[in-house]
Amino acid sequence: MSGQGGQGGQGGQGGQTMRAWQWRGPDDHGQIAAAVPTPAPDELLIAVEACGLCGTDLRILAGDYGHARPPVVIGHEFAGTVAAVGSAVEGYAAGQRVAADPNVYCLKCEWCSRRAYNLCSMLHAVGIGRDGAMAEYVAVPARLAVRLPDAVAPALGALIEPLSCVLHGLERGGVEAVGQGGGWAGRTMAVYGAGAIGLIAVAVAAGLGLEVTAVEPLAARRLRAEAAGAVRAAERLEPSARFDYVLDASGAPAAVVDGFGRLRKRGTFIQMGVAPSAFEVPVNPYRVYENEWRIIGSNSVADCYGRALALVESLSGPLSQLVTHTLPLAELPRAIELMTDPSAVKVQIDPRL
Numbered sequence: 139m140s141g142q143g144g145q146g147g148q149g150g151q152g153g154q155t156m157r158a159w160q161w162r163g164p165d166d167h168g169q170i171a172a173a174v175p176t177p178a179p180d181e182l183l184i185a186v187e188a189c190g191l192c193g194t195d196l197r198i199l200a201g202d203y204g205h206a207r208p209p210v211v212i213g214h215e216f217a218g219t220v221a222a223v224g225s226a227v228e229g230y231a232a233g234q235r236v237a238a239d240p241n242v243y244c245l246k247c248e249w250c251s252r253r254a255y256n257l258c259s260m261l262h263a264v265g266i267g268r269d270g271a272m273a274e275y276v277a278v279p280a281r282l283a284v285r286l287p288d289a290v291a292p293a294l295g296a297l298i299e300p301l302s303c304v305l306h307g308l309e310r311g312g313v314e315a316v317g318q319g320g321g322w323a324g325r326t327m328a329v330y331g332a333g334a335i336g337l338i339a340v341a342v343a344a345g346l347g348l349e350v351t352a353v354e355p356l357a358a359r360r361l362r363a364e365a366a367g368a369v370r371a372a373e374r375l376e377p378s379a380r381f382d383y384v385l386d387a388s389g390a391p392a393a394v395v396d397g398f399g400r401l402r403k404r405g406t407f408i409q410m411g412v413a414p415s416a417f418e419v420p421v422n423p424y425r426v427y428e429n430e431w432r433i434i435g436s437n438s439v440a441d442c443y444g445r446a447l448a449l450v451e452s453l454s455g456p457l458s459q460l461v462t463h464t465l466p467l468a469e470l471p472r473a474i475e476l477m478t479d480p481s482a483v484k485v486q487i488d489p490r491l
């Protein structure tokens with residue numbers, strides 16, 4: 139914690155208070171009046187204009203996410219406007235539109251030296267281990283912030299975080315390496331789950347030229363997958379269907395089991411979905427050996443936030459369509475309900491409403 143996080147009580151920016159959504163323990167959360175954070179010397183205070191709700195938030199609120207420490211204000215997918223600048227920060231001024239990588243990593247440990255910032259031994263992410271952006275204001279280290287181009291509205295800026303997760307997943311799966319080695323013609327990918335992460339993966343992979351098939355039980359989301367660039371979207375695949383890449387963005391045990399059986403020779407399975415922690419799937423080492431399969435895990439952003447910023451404008455078409463609902467902070471319970479609604483993909487909170 140920066141020590142000035144808005145947890146109610148003393149301190150704060152000029153003694154002002156703000157509305158924030160605080161998690162206190164398993165299924166114990168609600169809106170509070172908190173002190174507006176005072177930015178530390180190396181921090182920016184950001185007036186939040188958009189903050190996405192995602193599956194990780196639901197795991198935190200349920201008390202089923204290891205890194206979260208109560209009490210904490212949730213919210214890690216956000217964009218807004220600089221409201222105040224810490225005394226040691228250079229290059230930022232009030233009024234500038236920004237977003238930020240929520241992962242506050244140490245830059246000192248072994249994992250940071252490998253640029254695996256998501257695996258930092260000292261990681262305490264905004265909205266998970268320190269107060270986040272489901273609030274009128276959030277304080278973040280300036281080194282993690284990025285200026286948004288004028289064309290990137292707050293709602294789009296708040297999608298840079300999930301986009302960076304997808305870029306990291308594709309990089310972990312070696313997708314870019316193939317591109318550098320001679321193109322994508324004929325390469326195929328199956329994406330299981332057409333929620334926000336799955337749909338972003340479809341858009342990025344299709345944009346690279348892969349032939350993408352989406353596997354998704356909800357008809358409304360299958361249509362979205364086709365609009366995002368999938369050549370087909372199916373409720374289930376034919377028994378013979380095989381792919382160079384299988385990306386699980388669902389975390390659903392049945393999807394993972396099905397996907398594991400669908401790799402071509404030299405195929406790569408990329409696990410991005412958050413499966414139940416006790417779920418196990420059998421793996422046949424002989425077939426892994428024989429077919430030279432790769433099984434890859436990918437979580438969070440690592441070092442991909444900057445690349446996502448560079449790409450976000452070119453993907454603004456498919457990305458903007460993901461934001462199906464924008465609600466005021468007080469309606470966060472309804473936002474949670476919408477997470478399981480077929481009509482919804484990405485639900486964002488605008489604390490100014």
Ligand SMILES: [Zn+2]
Nearest residue numbers: 192193194215
């Ligand atoms: Zn998220």
Ligand SMILES: [Zn+2]
Nearest residue numbers: 244247250258
């Ligand atoms: Zn570290």
